[in-house]
Amino acid sequence: MLLPRLLRVGAFMVKELSRGGCTSISRTGCTRQHWRPFIELQSVPRVFQGSIFQKYPHFSTTAENDASHGSNKQKDMINVTFVDKDGEEKNIKVPVGMSMLEAAHENDIELEGACEGSLACSTCHVIVMDMDYYNKLEDPTDEENDMLDLAFGLTETSRLGCQIVASPELDGIRLAIPAATRNFAVDGYVPKPH
């Protein structure tokens, strides 16, 4: 009973594939709605984005918008590189005034933001890879330091992504997203394995 159903599914898929057309969502929004029951178009639900984007409706990091508004917009953007826990790099353009957390989410970079930038968690922890850039940042407030206390894999150049705000002098900054560690304890204590 299973096999005929499988064959029908297979036949449908072969037919659809041969018809061509785009099968993924691109920035210009080309989708094939009727693919949905068989193949998921959105490979990953956007579970990382927070409601903070509503604050910056006029900012955009898409190539099309940059081109259409000319070089004026370029002055307000800085280059930022995120390096994920697997070492993969992603270069993005971030408008001045936007936090690194928002920028990451706008660009589908996997940076957690449980409290959505309200200094109530440590999940957007990033490591500033170059000391020069770290020193350009304003010192963390007590509130940020309180949250950094709880961050996993804390380093000398760690900051919260939601507290690093893009400014012209940060152009070229490189931020590493720390790897998850097995160190679960709040105070850094490493428990013995069970």
Next chain:
Amino acid sequence: MYKARAWLSRSFTALSSNPLRVCVVGSGPAGFYTAEKTLKAHQEAQVDIIDRLPTPFGLVRSGVAPDHPETKIVINQFSRVVQHERCSFFGNVTLGSSVSLSELRQLYHVVVLAYGAESDRALGIPGEDLIGVHSAREFVWWYNGHPDGKNLSPDLKSTDTAVILGQGNVALDVARILLRPTEELATTDIASYAWTALEGSSIRKVYLVGRRGPVQAACTAKELREILGIKNLYVHIREDDLIKSPTDEEEMKNSRIQRRVYELLSKAAASASSQPMLGQRELHFVFFRKPDSFLESNERSGHVSGVHFEKTALKGGGPGKQYAVGTGEFEDLDCGMVLKSIGYKSVPVNGLPFDNHKGIVPNIRGRVLKNISGDSSQVENGLYVCGWLKRGPTGIIATNLYCAEETVGSISEDLEQGVLASSSGLPKPGREGLLQLLDNRNVRPVPFSAWEKIDSEEKRLGSLRNKPKEKLTTYEDLLKVAT
């Protein structure tokens, strides 16, 4: 046989007619992060999250203090997880009574237990059953409107002093709720009956008592800073208690958190005035005291009237491993209420191996073991744990992020190696099977859309009182709105 097994393991992801069916028991941070990571790692997986309460989110709803709304923002992220088409939430479904563990394991390929810790570590000392001695966990449930917490009815009128045993963040939370001016709590989502009780409270002095010293205090800087900053609060810390040993210095060198906590306590001790002013509420940090017994009142039999403490000293073990040892000297603290904040404890379930000493399910990287002393070959196929049930009741919300990553990593490994297919490579009934079984038992699961009705109603009621929400605090009220 090997070929068949390999084909079966591939068959999970290759055929949409046999998707991986996962059931997560518990809808707190551990449950939600597990669901989120499972959905992401397995494009065909169908994940059902069940919870015994009609409401989701576990301690984010019932544990985080009412005056910490930013900590609850993570609910937005969790809500997006359920809205995923391959994910469902079913509230009002209790493991054990609505559906048994073995039934779940028959219905789903993978069962992840993430139901946390709903009981308490016991002190095991005389007088623990006296009226007025409560666990902090129950007190938190009470002010947060948990349907099982409503009947605590703590007596806040017969005494002016509360003693809190423990100095972790939960201890600080309950101290703060007792000491904060109630006007400040009026605009939070605190349960109304609790606010009314606090308004009429006669408690003016709170003691936070720890067995060890300030260097070992388990709270963190944010919570400490907050309580020390309460308006018009007299804070007392004995200067002598702040004296550090070389081992203490070593401990502080290795831990940023402990360093900053100690600094805050030092500063508070130094800047404190010698006497409280008239009408000021008082917070006393007491160190190096371990409770020996609870004293019974002479006037009101059966009620607590104080705590009999033994003074302690720290003994070896090295930095991070110093423990408190009794010195034979004793001291009493009078009080009419005691809140024990010495740790939560998980509750075992029929058919589940349980380490009663550690209060966890024996596991290796989230894979449940058949018994406590088991090694990796003694694994219960398809059964996993995440969160406090796996690690013990410590850590913050974000700790579960990494915990879930580890557990889901184990699930993915097992899937790849065909371990999961070996018990049954056949498709599992999953969600449809669960709903059928529940229907046969007259159990009405509360889907996420019903929770959204509860949420809207709570927000609506809250708006009438200038509160973000007015929680519904009985099963009856919750289920009435849900249906």
